[in-house]
Amino acid sequence: MKTVLKQNVRLRSLWWPACALALAWPRVATAWEPATTQAGLAEKAAVASNVHQVLVSSLQRPLGLFEPIAVAASERAAPGLKNLWLRLNALSGAEGYRPSAATGANPALSWIAAGATVEGVPAERGRHHFFDPITGKGLHDDPGVTGGFHSLKLALDQGSASGGLRGLATGSTFDLTGRPALGWVLSDDNELGLPQFLLAMQASVAAERLDARQAALAHALMCLGAVGAVLADVGEPAHVRNDFRAAFLGGGSAGSWDQASDFERFVGRTYGRAGIPDASSVVTRPSLQAFFTANDGQGLAQRTQSQFFSAGTLPQDIVTDATTTPKGVRDEANQSLLYPQPAVGRLQLRDTYRHYQTVNGVRQLAYQRTANEVHFFLDEAVYADVSQAWLPVVAGYVAGLYNNLLRVQADLSVRNEGGGHKVVVTLKGLAPGATGTLRLFAEEAGGKRHEVGSALAISVSSSDAASTPLSFELPAGASRVAVAVQGQDAAGAFVAVAERATALGAP
Amino acid sequence: MVMKAPFSSRPDTLDPGDLLGSFDGLVIDSETERPIPEATVEATWAFERGVGLVGPAGEKTVYTQTNPDGRYEIPRLTEFPEGASARVARFTLVVYRRGYVAWRSDQMFPVPGMRHDFSQRRNRVRLVQWKDSWSHAKHLAFMGGGESIKRAAAWERQPAAIELLPAGANQNGEGVVAGPALLDAAGLLTEADVRALNRYTLPLSVGRLPDLPRSEFYDTLHFQSEAKSERYDVAIRVWRLGDVAGEAQYKKLLADLPEPEATQEVGDASARVSAGEVRAVVFLVKEPGIVVSVTCGLGQCVSPPSVVGLSKLVQSRLGSLDKKPPMDAPLDPFAAPLNAAPTPESQP
Numbered sequence: 031m032k033t034v035l036k037q038n039v040r041l042r043s044l045w046w047p048a049c050a051l052a053l054a055w056p057r058v059a060t061a062w063e064p065a066t067t068q069a070g071l072a073e074k075a076a077v078a079s080n081v082h083q084v085l086v087s088s089l090q091r092p093l094g095l096f097e098p099i100a101v102a103a104s105e106r107a108a109p110g111l112k113n114l115w116l117r118l119n120a121l122s123g124a125e126g127y128r129p130s131a132a133t134g135a136n137p138a139l140s141w142i143a144a145g146a147t148v149e150g151v152p153a154e155r156g157r158h159h160f161f162d163p164i165t166g167k168g169l170h171d172d173p174g175v176t177g178g179f180h181s182l183k184l185a186l187d188q189g190s191a192s193g194g195l196r197g198l199a200t201g202s203t204f205d206l207t208g209r210p211a212l213g214w215v216l217s218d219d220n221e222l223g224l225p226q227f228l229l230a231m232q233a234s235v236a237a238e239r240l241d242a243r244q245a246a247l248a249h250a251l252m253c254l255g256a257v258g259a260v261l262a263d264v265g266e267p268a269h270v271r272n273d274f275r276a277a278f279l280g281g282g283s284a285g286s287w288d289q290a291s292d293f294e295r296f297v298g299r300t301y302g303r304a305g306i307p308d309a310s311s312v313v314t315r316p317s318l319q320a321f322f323t324a325n326d327g328q329g330l331a332q333r334t335q336s337q338f339f340s341a342g343t344l345p346q347d348i349v350t351d352a353t354t355t356p357k358g359v360r361d362e363a364n365q366s367l368l369y370p371q372p373a374v375g376r377l378q379l380r381d382t383y384r385h386y387q388t389v390n391g392v393r394q395l396a397y398q399r400t401a402n403e404v405h406f407f408l409d410e411a412v413y414a415d416v417s418q419a420w421l422p423v424v425a426g427y428v429a430g431l432y433n434n435l436l437r438v439q440a441d442l443s444v445r446n447e448g449g450g451h452k453v454v455v456t457l458k459g460l461a462p463g464a465t466g467t468l469r470l471f472a473e474e475a476g477g478k479r480h481e482v483g484s485a486l487a488i489s490v491s492s493s494d495a496a497s498t499p500l501s502f503e504l505p506a507g508a509s510r511v512a513v514a515v516q517g518q519d520a521a522g523a524f525v526a527v528a529e530r531a532t533a534l535g536a537p
Numbered sequence: 538m539v540m541k542a543p544f545s546s547r548p549d550t551l552d553p554g555d556l557l558g559s560f561d562g563l564v565i566d567s568e569t570e571r572p573i574p575e576a577t578v579e580a581t582w583a584f585e586r587g588v589g590l591v592g593p594a595g596e597k598t599v600y601t602q603t604n605p606d607g608r609y610e611i612p613r614l615t616e617f618p619e620g621a622s623a624r625v626a627r628f629t630l631v632v633y634r635r636g637y638v639a640w641r642s643d644q645m646f647p648v649p650g651m652r653h654d655f656s657q658r659r660n661r662v663r664l665v666q667w668k669d670s671w672s673h674a675k676h677l678a679f680m681g682g683g684e685s686i687k688r689a690a691a692w693e694r695q696p697a698a699i700e701l702l703p704a705g706a707n708q709n710g711e712g713v714v715a716g717p718a719l720l721d722a723a724g725l726l727t728e729a730d731v732r733a734l735n736r737y738t739l740p741l742s743v744g745r746l747p748d749l750p751r752s753e754f755y756d757t758l759h760f761q762s763e764a765k766s767e768r769y770d771v772a773i774r775v776w777r778l779g780d781v782a783g784e785a786q787y788k789k790l791l792a793d794l795p796e797p798e799a800t801q802e803v804g805d806a807s808a809r810v811s812a813g814e815v816r817a818v819v820f821l822v823k824e825p826g827i828v829v830s831v832t833c834g835l836g837q838c839v840s841p842p843s844v845v846g847l848s849k850l851v852q853s854r855l856g857s858l859d860k861k862p863p864m865d866a867p868l869d870p871f872a873a874p875l876n877a878a879p880t881p882e883s884q885p
Contacts, residue, residue, distance in 0.1 A: 531752040
């Protein structure tokens, strides 16, 4: 403990000069870059997932992930999408996810990547991407002096028009706190969260006008990408170790305002968007929450927290003298840790070369003995190993999350019975105890749809069972029929949509 | 603020380049070393802002094509992002020509890895010829790019979509979901037919229009000029509805179109339409109830007989569609915007 105390005293004595320097001496941050890493992860996850099959089979989009989906100009100006569209305009044209300015079109895959990217636009949304699986809390750093300086920098950056100085005075600017990532995903006021995804998916088949349905599908795909991006961020060590101060305000790179971390920049620079590795095996979890954290310890936040260090949660540097032993250094280093795992293992201190702590072939921590201390740190070798090993796993989790959100499928068929036509709907992929509401829509001349039937309660009681088929009369002249189901089962909220042409409609 | 460029100023030096440009280079075939003209070249500067948490803050994209010598030039960036933390973060060059692997200045395909041979000036883009064993789905995801790149590569969407379906399934959804076979307009008109119209030699991409979903009653074909405006595009829309519904659909189209001129020169009934930069012919074949519209930009169909000739060609090939008409068909399955010219962001 003497070392910790010594460092605290040292930190306190340097506190004010360090903060004063903060405006001119940038420090590191750690997160997946929205424009590159997040978009690439979303694309790899989408390709590995079932989204393509759902688009082809349920939504009758023959090109699936490559189907162009256009958002008409009138829909872009609608209240629900206007702000989102402004944020889409911030995206780069080089990466394929910026929709056409003229037609508002993007392939479905690009809408997903766009959602993953705009989840980080404006950048301060990232405050809600933290999640400590031990406490369940989000970012909760004590603002202190560093927080004050950070708020000042935000104010200077944004100007008074976006809350800046007034926000600084009232405390409404980013003060180094945020909602837990899981709560942010489930939040009603997150326009790219789960509740909006459920609504937009239903509207993609239920809205009266074709333009509205197209816009809703684009919105739903963006929500899918955004929810996946929040999950992906808990695959980044600083986000699950409550490490904003050191990781995001801690180091230096290209310029006085460039606060991106060495790790973030390393991953962005090494992989870009286009070079993100393919997803490893697609992860299956029992619920959306379990992708983040669960009793079995296999949530992504838990696995990330227990395997990797972040810049601000490293072991303290240990002062050494002639009597210090490697075991003593290790014990003292472990006592200084803020999180129980990963721990410092056996150390090689005979020489003054740089050494690494390696687990399963992945270098997770660098250390080096100097004349009078052992210094622990992260370097590019660690970044390279961590990103190479972990990005495919993160993409596998995100792919699994996409599958989970689209796990229930509605099967539609049209039958000729007794001179009339009936639509029969069967739901597949439901978990036990499923309940929900089913609505059926018919499309008439001009592409307009209206509700023609509903079932207030659907239910299944056994596992992996399909629902009892529900049958509805189909109005004469209906050229297409669509179904939207929203409900709840043991895995959480679900939505299922489907549509198909009917081959009906006498002149 | 401008970030440090991760590329050199020239191939023969380690001096860092200038992220702002200007840029120039040569696009060649990696095997033959010959210059590649009319390759699509898209240059994008990405802007960022943020303190601690960093996010996108706009961009500037410039599009050009290689000249007959395979050379391109990108002017220096003159528009900058606003805001104290705003910065020019990245410059990305994407080059695409059908038949080759897309070239990005930051990453490589099909073997992933960072690209290290990009330079600001005198850059050499060595395009690798496409191999059928490579994945179109992965290629499209790799490629990215803005509108011009997407348009040039639009033809790859269809093979990419097929790749991602489970084994045994096809793009009609067969094998994925039990359902009727979708109408297939492929073969009603070919790229050669379009090129023969006006001896058009520039690149054309072939795909489907994005207006309405393909179904067992409706399909489209779109020949999109990669190098020129939609004035050089040709598109057909086909409805196979059965005799009664087909006739009703034909009447509805005539009612919706601007000043149709009944001509009775193709099929059982036909009409010519001219609107803006587009000529069109709509015709009906009563048995088995097929309605076709052929739209053609004035750049291709310089005179009305051109579009009529195309329509007759399509009519002669209608037998290639499944001859079995549906038992019942929708009266108005899709209110397709026939009077609209093919859109730039079209195709699958």
